[in-house]
Amino acid sequence: MIQLSDEQLNNLGKEALVVIVSSLQDQLLALQSQLDHANAQLSDNNRQIELLTEQIRIMNQRFFGRRSEASVSEINGQLSLFDSFNEAEYLKQDSLKEPEITEVIIPSYHRKKTVGKRESDLSGLPARIIEHTLSDEELAARFPDGYKELPEEIYKRLHIIPETFIVDEHHVHVYASRNNDGTILKAPRPKDLFRNSIATPALVASIINGKYTNALPLERQSKTFKTNGIQLSSNTMANWVIKSTDVYLSLIYDRLHEMIYDSKVIHADESPVKVMQIDHAKIKNGKKTYMWVYRNRPLRGTHPIVLFDWQPSRHSEHPREFLKTFSGTVITDGYQVYHKLAKERRDLKVAGCWVHARRPFAEFIKSVGQDTARGSIAQEAYRMITEIMHIDNTFDDLSVTDRKKQRQLVLLEKVDAYFAWAKQKYSQVTHNSTIGKALAYSINQEEYLRVFLSDGNVPMDNNYTEQAIRPFTIGRKNFVLIESSNGAKASAILYSLVETAKANMINTFEYFNLLLTEIPQHMDDKDLRFLDDLLPWSPKVQKECPSKYKKS
Template sequence: MRSELEYIPAKVKVIDIYRETFECRTCRKNEHFSIEKPQVPACVLPHSIATPSAIAHTMRQKYEYAVPLYRQEKQWQQLGIKLNRATLANWIVLAAQEWLLPIIKKMHEYLLQEKVIHADETPVQVMGEKGRKNTAKSYMWLYSSGKYDPIHNIRIFEYQPGRKGDYAQNFLKGYNGYLHTDAYVGYEKVENIKHCLCWAHARRYFVDAIPSDTDDLSGTIAQESIKQINKLFAIEKILIEESIQNRQKERLQQEKPLLEAYWSYLEINKDKILPKSKLGKAINYTLNNQQKLQTYLEDAHCDISNNLAENSIRPFTIGRKNWLFSGSPKGAKASAAVYSIIETCKANKIDAYKYLEYIFKKLPNQPIIHNPALIENYLPWSDEIKNNCSQ
């Protein structure tokens, strides 16, 4: 006996939908006309050949596998179907506007109820922005629920034409928990929150400050700083599976004394280093943000780093290398919506393709406009979705 792996190429098929019409002939004899038509399932995009599976496939290819639309256009041609990239882009934009945004709106409401939110942002080039050159830098913002015991695992991407703190302030309006970020000043605009800065970000400053000659004083201080920060991460790695209560207790017993000693070490050595050197900037950054870097000790729901946000936004940065830019603001908003759904699905161990296909089949036949509460059944962590779309 032997086992072999065989690849079966994908196939597409055209489905013709007919609706029969019935007339009551007896009624007609009595001059009462009665015509019956069976109800046809609503389509995901009216007046389009797009099916739930075709749109879900297009979205997954671009936003999970980073396959640009021009390559997908060629893939469809190889299957004998002429679909240009403009049509594929319209599918994404229209389906996102109609069916994904109501889900994301509800996800946003739940995110603001979390105790911890991680945030990050990355540049994106968007064509056709009103009053701006095509070379102008826009941004994709990412907001995520926390790592430790979140109410729900949520990832939301939001496209904005800039990096002003007003965008974060507006998105997080009404939130009053812990906000994990790097030290970008724009997040200072967010009110009624506790800032929790990232030790991985601080560590990078010292890594960059190590000179080629590690025997000099700056090399010694930079390496000692990295060593002390690594000790914190080593403890966190051990505590990752602990309960909130135990993690809080161990942090105060093990990490707080290390931090107190480290602050003293930096204070003693800061005047020995030129303030404008790489190491001087690393020391000043760390000391200036001392309070925000140790906020995580207040509540064990907080994390020592913002790596969760950076890892969540990485699929977008990988995709950006392939598709390079968004063709319009509508396209950028649609991209944000699809990334939000796919990354939230991943965080909840839901198959993104199954989920997209499922909601594109179900939502058009649900009275969502008249009964918005029905959206609850289609959130990525709902029992209905777990039962039908799990990985």
């Protein structure tokens, strides 16, 4: 561009000046446009950085932070990652006392110890008497004039005899007539669990209990047996587990499946699990499949039932088949498959989970810290939802009719206020942010989150299934994947029986031992009514399989 001197500019005519000024304006507009574009690009980059930083904070909280939402108010006092691996060093050793033989009590909950607590905890266990005496010579030396014995001083200690194995050697007596008329009679004997197998109900029950109650993989159990001189391969144990499940334990599972339909409310959830072999085809690194779980809500006249259902996918046909004759309400975490089923059937209703609606706000608060989150949208949402849930908890002891009435009188207005507030705030935040997605979840699930207001039987959360599926996720971490689809189906049945037994407060090992002892004796029966006496809440099972576990 040519630069003109002051004299040349003074000599220019009006038209020339207009052309020059117009050209300068065009250049300024172009520069301004470039600057605006650069600022917009910079703003987008900053927004992307904020979103990525936010996601990293959330992921760090999920992987390394405390899981319970109850600790949101104590986020600044949580253990660091290093401390979580060194809890023994983190705690003050001089403040610890040797634990009593009692249940663990949460440190923040102070309760006066019950008189005779140790006696109660140890009652019912087999005991051996160990005498501590002085010899006659010692007593004569200390009491030359004779002695008398006072009441004994008695104290108790808990002893364990690990993995005790006993060989059951069956001697079947055979009888014949003295006159040798050919009559031979054998004494009756119980039917074997498996033909020509050393397996006994107690042994298989112990293996099942080890894996499905205590999350001990079969390979680890095999090594433990080997240290005791017992050679049991993991393949042999797997075959026993799968066969006993298919032939015997599946009968109880099917009976429970029929009975869960008697409930008016069922909780549902699903969790992924990898399976190495499906339909005899091996899959490298395993195929992602799903373990679905269903749990009834025990109301008057019903008992707790937990059922797992392994399926190769997450498609809608699986819950459709499982719930085909169920009529009532299914409580879920918002998965669209259940909403699809509800639209297909008039007798099926879906209710949402308020804990799932609150969880992303809690995770955000934990990730940024309590001080930083103070006054934020996340904190306000968390406060509003928590208040609604807390008030609803106070209605637990009411009848179904009264609970519905109180929800309408007290909570309806607060629920309306929350959704109105959520929709207003959603228009003010970035929709792709954590808070934007959390608000969108509540808004999209509004129809299902409101269901509890019109039905006193329906709770506000889906915690029942999350509690039931947790033991499976712990076991999944230990065995990483399941070897075959047959093993996956057996695992579904066994986890069902374990969790149902625990929900009905019975000993899982004793229950499996009873089932594997009784069911084989009835395999020739045409009538399966004998199963009713083997359900976890039956008087027979409650008497023979008592649990020492006590709910605090």
